[in-house]
Amino acid sequence: MAATSADWFEADRFGLFVHFGLYSLAARHEWVRSRELMSQEQYDRYLERFDPDLFDARKLARAAKEAGMRYAVLTAKHHDGFCLFGSELTDYTSVRANGRDLVREFVTAMREEGLRVGLYYSLLDWHHPGFSIDEHHPLRGTEAAGRPADMHAYRAYLHGQVRELLTGYGQIDLLFFDFTYPSKTAEDWGARELMSTVRALQPGILVNDRLGIPGDYVTPEQYQPERPLERNGVPVRWEACHTLNGSWGYDRDNHDYKDPALLVRMLVQSVACGGNLLLNVGPTGRGALDPRARETLAAIGSWTGPHARSVHGAGPSGLTAPANALYTRRGRHLYLHLLAWPLKHVHLPGLAGRVRYAQFLHDGSEIGFHEVDGTGHEHTNMTPPGEPAGTLTLTLPTARPDVLLPVIELELEEDPDASETGEV
Numbered sequence: 001m002a003a004t005s006a007d008w009f010e011a012d013r014f015g016l017f018v019h020f021g022l023y024s025l026a027a028r029h030e031w032v033r034s035r036e037l038m039s040q041e042q043y044d045r046y047l048e049r050f051d052p053d054l055f056d057a058r059k060l061a062r063a064a065k066e067a068g069m070r071y072a073v074l075t076a077k078h079h080d081g082f083c084l085f086g087s088e089l090t091d092y093t094s095v096r097a098n099g100r101d102l103v104r105e106f107v108t109a110m111r112e113e114g115l116r117v118g119l120y121y122s123l124l125d126w127h128h129p130g131f132s133i134d135e136h137h138p139l140r141g142t143e144a145a146g147r148p149a150d151m152h153a154y155r156a157y158l159h160g161q162v163r164e165l166l167t168g169y170g171q172i173d174l175l176f177f178d179f180t181y182p183s184k185t186a187e188d189w190g191a192r193e194l195m196s197t198v199r200a201l202q203p204g205i206l207v208n209d210r211l212g213i214p215g216d217y218v219t220p221e222q223y224q225p226e227r228p229l230e231r232n233g234v235p236v237r238w239e240a241c242h243t244l245n246g247s248w249g250y251d252r253d254n255h256d257y258k259d260p261a262l263l264v265r266m267l268v269q270s271v272a273c274g275g276n277l278l279l280n281v282g283p284t285g286r287g288a289l290d291p292r293a294r295e296t297l298a299a300i301g302s303w304t305g306p307h308a309r310s311v312h313g314a315g316p317s318g319l320t321a322p323a324n325a326l327y328t329r330r331g332r333h334l335y336l337h338l339l340a341w342p343l344k345h346v347h348l349p350g351l352a353g354r355v356r357y358a359q360f361l362h363d364g365s366e367i368g369f370h371e372v373d374g375t376g377h378e379h380t381n382m383t384p385p386g387e388p389a390g391t392l393t394l395t396l397p398t399a400r401p402d403v404l405l406p407v408i409e410l411e412l413e414e415d416p417d418a419s420e421t422g423e424v
Contacts, residue, residue: 006206006216008116008173009237011313012070013271014304015118017241017280018060019075019248020102022046022082025285030249033080033126033138040127043080043138050097055287057102057109063289065113067297068304070312073118073176073278074106076165078249079136081127085168089160092127107169118174119165123158123189123211130154134183155190159197166201175202176219179210186212208239222246224266228274228316239276242266244296250282257292260299261404265326267300267311268337268405272326274316303404306362310335310407322348334410335361341400351392354413358394361407368395 019030025046026032033043064072077083085103086095094102103119110117125131126138132149133139166172175198180186191211198207209215217237218229229238245257263279270277279300281293289297304311310328317327317334324340334355338346352371359366372391387393400406 006204009071009206009217009239009276010274010315012116013276013311013314014067014069014267015239015276015278016060016064016067016069016072017120017248017278018072018106019078019120019250019280019282020052020055020287021075021078021084021249022050022080023078024250024283024287025049027250027252027285029247029251029254030078030282032249034136037138037141039139047082047092047097050094052094052098052100052102052283052285052287055100055102055105055283057105058112060106060283060289061109061113061115063294063297064110064115067301068308068311069115069279071116071118071173072106072110073120073174074103075120075122076103077122077125077161078120079122079124079126081122081125083161085165087161087164089157089164090128103165104169107172111170116173117169117171118176119169119172120176120178121162121165122178123180123184124178125154125158128154128157130157136181151188155188159190159194162194163197163201166198166205172202172205174206174208176208177210180212206237224269225273225275226269235274237276238274239278240266240270241278241280243280243282244293248280248282250284250290255292257296260296260303263296263300264303264404265337265339268326268328271311271314271328272316272321272337299404307403307405307407309333310337310361310409319350322346332412332414334412336394336408336410338406338408341406342396344396344398346394346396347387348392348394349388350390351410352390355392355410356413357411359409360401361409362401362403367408369393370395 023030023032029035076085081092083090083093085093086101087093094100107117124136130150130153132151133145139145189211191213195207195211195213198205206216209218217239220238220240222242224240229236245254247254267277281289284290309330314328314330317329319327321327326337328335358369369392372387372389
């Protein structure tokens with residue numbers, strides 16, 4: 001892949017997704033209006049009570065940074081059409097409801113913490129009168145479904161709001177559109193014209209792949225690729241987006257949270273396959289992170305702190321990792337992530353003669369190793385028969401280190417081309 005001004009994306013690897021809006025007050029999934037077929041009048045009970053007094057963008061930015069995240073994305077507008085920014089095109093905004101431009105607060109806070117800034121913008125809009133009532137619309141199956149749509153008017157609105165976001169808040173690094181589906185195509189959004197506008201307004205921006213036309217990166221949602229992604233044999237940028245508990249917006253009674261150790265493993269698997277992880281939080285109706293979300297981010301941060309260099313600036317190794325392990329690589333350093341703790345030894349085929357030094361990454365303590373030279377004389381109780389020539393055997397302590405995912409840093413003899421490994 002050719003180098004671009006967006007190489008930061010492949011170096012940063014880990015970002016925060018924030019879903020916040022009127023649905024946060026309902027506290028039962030961000031699709032609550034569609035799921036429960038609410039009228040606009042019914043849904044507006046949340047508008048009347050919208051008071052994000054605990055939304056503190058600076059705290060959110062610090063939590064993201066301490067978790068090891070390098071960029072963050074906020075839902076400027078979700079499918080319900082409610083905007084977290086001031087718009088000249090609608091009154092349906094946080095500014096009119098509560099006097100606060102939450103996008104501006106978010107952008108300012110993230111920049112102050114040194115994080116890159118992304119905005120999410122829904123292509124759907126269940127509030128705009130011109131948007132046709134389709135299979136996702138909350139008014140499907142009602143008398144309103146027969147009203148004439150005016151997608152031409154809606155396209156003008158969509159393009160106008162994107163222009164507002166890209167001209168009113170300084171540099172925006174990433175734009176996450178959501179989403180194209182069978183009854184709404186790229187033509188409905190005026191996708192090519194919209195993309196041209198985005199490029200003209202923010203030449204360095206990254207745009208995702210959900211406009212119905214190719215973007216700068218692809219976005220697998222709620223699943224983990226197990227190999228690098230390609231299009232026509234050419235590697236593509238990608239970012240897996242995941243929730244903590246299956247819901248993007250605040251869902252009070254959903255306690256199906258992923259364990260922090262699993263989330264760290266997902267992050268490493270993304271990097272090992274050349275991708276990023278965008279991990280979502282859904283603040284409460286008052287705008288604060290709930291205790292479980294705060295604890296999860298803090299637990300991830302306890303791992304990323306000492307292990308950051310196995311993720312940031314790292315990428316695929318080009319090598320086959322042993323069973324129950326993942327490799328990432330950063331220049332001359334190869335990182336062995338042990339998904340299961342072995343008994344005393346781990347065997348690394350093909351690495352004999354290629355490693356200068358080995359250490360645990362969390363504390364810098366040395367790891368001993370020896371090599372299989374293929375003569376047949378080196379097989380001992382440390383190297384069982386059958387290991388191929390060229391195998392490097394690491395000798396590990398019996399007790400597993402007390403970290404979410406143990407990592408061994410291997411300093412290699414060769415110094416590969418940095419452009420192949422993500423060295424920064």
